[in-house]
Amino acid sequence: MADVMGRVLALLAVLQTGRAFSGAELATRLSVTPRTLRRDVDRLRGYGYPVETQPGPGGYYRLAAGRALPPLLLDDDEAVATLLALATLAATGTAVEGSLDDAAARAHGKVDQYLPKRLRPRAAALRGALEAERTPAPSTNVAAVGALADAIHAGHVVSFDYTSVSGRSSRRRVEPHRQLHRHLRWYLLGWDTDRQDWRVFRTDRVSGVADTGRGFTPRPLPADSGIDYLRAGLNKERTRVVLTVEAPVERVADALRHQDVELTSLGARRTRAVLRLDSWQWLLLPLAFLDADFSVDEPAEFRAACAAFGARLTPGRDGRSGAGG
Secondary structure, three states: OHHHHHHHHHHHHHHOOOOOEOHHHHHHHHOOOHHHHHHHHHHHHHHOOOEEEEOOOOOEEEEOOOOOOOOOOOOHHHHHHHHHHHHHHHOEOOOOOOEHHHHHHHHHOOHHHHOOHHHHHHHHHHHHHOOOOOEOOOOOEHHHHHHHHHHHHHOEEEEEEEEOOOOOEEEEEEEEEEEEEEOOEEEEEEEEOOOOEEEEEEHHHEEEEEEEEEEOOOOOOOOOOHHHHHHHHHOOOOEEEEEEEOOOHHHHHHHOOOOOEEEEEOOOOOEEEEEEEOOHHHHHHHHHHHOOOEEEEEOHHHHHHHHHHHHHOOEOOOOOEHHHO
16 A cells, blocks of 8 residues: 555656656656556546546646645655644744734644545644744735735736835835745845836735736846845845854854855864854854854954954953953
């Protein structure tokens, strides 16, 4: 039975790419006979997955979009990961009605009924013993995320009301390209048709999303990825800082977990860290807890500031500490 389930899961994974596959191609990819392939396709249909079949020359198998949610064919690890992901998302936000975190909390409470029977006891046991600390973050409206996803897929211009950080509201018309997630915030990257430029919008400040029905041709992104463009904007006013830390990359990553940092391992006990910081003082606390030697490679002013601070902690010639000025 385990072999059968493994084959069906493998078949489903291939079909979920959205492509159409010939029977010979699927049989070769999955290392099964055409007869076994047909049986496994019938099993998928029995589980509720709408597998389309076109017989004859040029025939294919393809997974169509279904209207009903069949049982989730997850293995043990995937079931655990799904529950943990829902619990984590449910703990992020203010749980207002219609928010992503509210939907995740509801899904977390009932997803096991869509799992195969053999996994339901594990799901119930995990839920009963799991706690996730609530993390303060703005809640994002599920309907807004869904409407933006539909517009990106269709290539349609959207209009919406947007509230800036200063509280000013305006109606925007945007060619949506990417939805981004970073540091517990959701963002929309799009081309603002009125301002004729790229803009990033906080999705929790978006309301009244409407699909205008007007199509657009997707533009090349203004950076290698949407996340790269978002990071560049968030770090625009910050200083680039380069450190060499005498510690393994795992320890440095843990110490700087709340910073925007790029880490490169220089060996078993040395790490290069590139950060974007508002001021040199942000280095002190995480590096103090790391308790490892480090050097500030750049910029020179940060290196001088850290050296001056260290000198203040050194006892003076008269035996008094310089920490008090």
